[in-house]
Amino acid sequence: MIRVVLADDHAVVRRGLTGLIESTEDLEVVGVARDGNEAVDLVREHRPDVAVMDLQMPVLDGVEATRAIVGEASGTEVLVLTSFSDHARIDAAIEAGAVGYLLKDAEPEALLDGIRAVARGESPLDPRAARRVLSRRSTGVPGPDQAAAALSPRETEVLRLVVEGLLNKQIAQRLGITERTVKAHLTSAYQRIGVADRTQAALWAQRHDLGGSR
Structure with missing residues (x-):
């Protein structure tokens, strides 16, 4: 029996996933979480x-919860199930230690197979997520750690x-530069x-400990 903890902040999704998983003979839901903290606690417990x-x-959030779960070396593998397929979120989840990444519009059987694959030590990726990962690698786009190192000091x-939370005008005043220069720095940083x-930039910066002036 493969034991599963679910984490999602929408009650309808939690109920639907629980019913789907419990309808199988080889999967069992042992805990259901409404947020990342609850997920970490349930993994520790079960x-x-x-x-x-x-x-x-x-x-x-799910990225930080994944990082906490993987960091504790509990033996639990993390399968991301989300609505987002942008490469920044995919990279962040994989960097945090998730071994699989599926989207919520996948067929129910694809999710069940994904859970089984993770339990076998495999890494299931939604085709759209896989394309983004492969595209980034083939074009030489840096991963999160490389991207952080590539940012200029400014x-x-x-x-x-x-x-x-500062606006461009406030940033310009703080740094003694023009708003146009601020926009140019942001455009470059986004890329x-x-x-x-x-x-997305603010969330990325928080995940990579760039939050707050130093």
């Missing part, structure tokens, strides 16, 4: 074979101020770290 993890959750400084907008 030591499941697989944790099925959403990414966007309150209190503690780009890093601007990202820290974005995390603080380096593989995000599309300010919100």
Whole structure:
């Protein structure tokens, strides 16, 4: 029997996934979490074979919950199940230690097979996620650690101020540069770290300990 912990902040999704998994003969749900903190606690308590993890959750997001679970070397493998297929989130989840990445619009049997694959030591990837990972590797786009190292000191400084919630005009005033220069630094930073907008950049910066001015 493969023991599973589920983590998702939507009650309908939790109930649906629980019913789907419990309908099988070889999978068993041993815990259901509403946020990342609960997921970490349930993994500590039950030591499941697989944790099925959403990414966007309150209190503690799925990336940080994955990092905590993997860091404790409990033997639990993490399978991400999310609505997001952008490469920044895929990279962050894999960097945190997730071994599989599936999307919520997958067929039910694909999820069940994914859980079984993770329990066997395999790494199931949704085809769209796999294409993004392979595309990044084939084109030489850096992963998260390389991207952080590739940021210029000024780009890093601007990202820290974005995390603080400052607008471009305020950043310009703080750094003694023009708004146009701030926009140029942000555009360059977005390209380096593989995000599309300010919100994604702020989340990326927080995950990589760039939050707050130093």
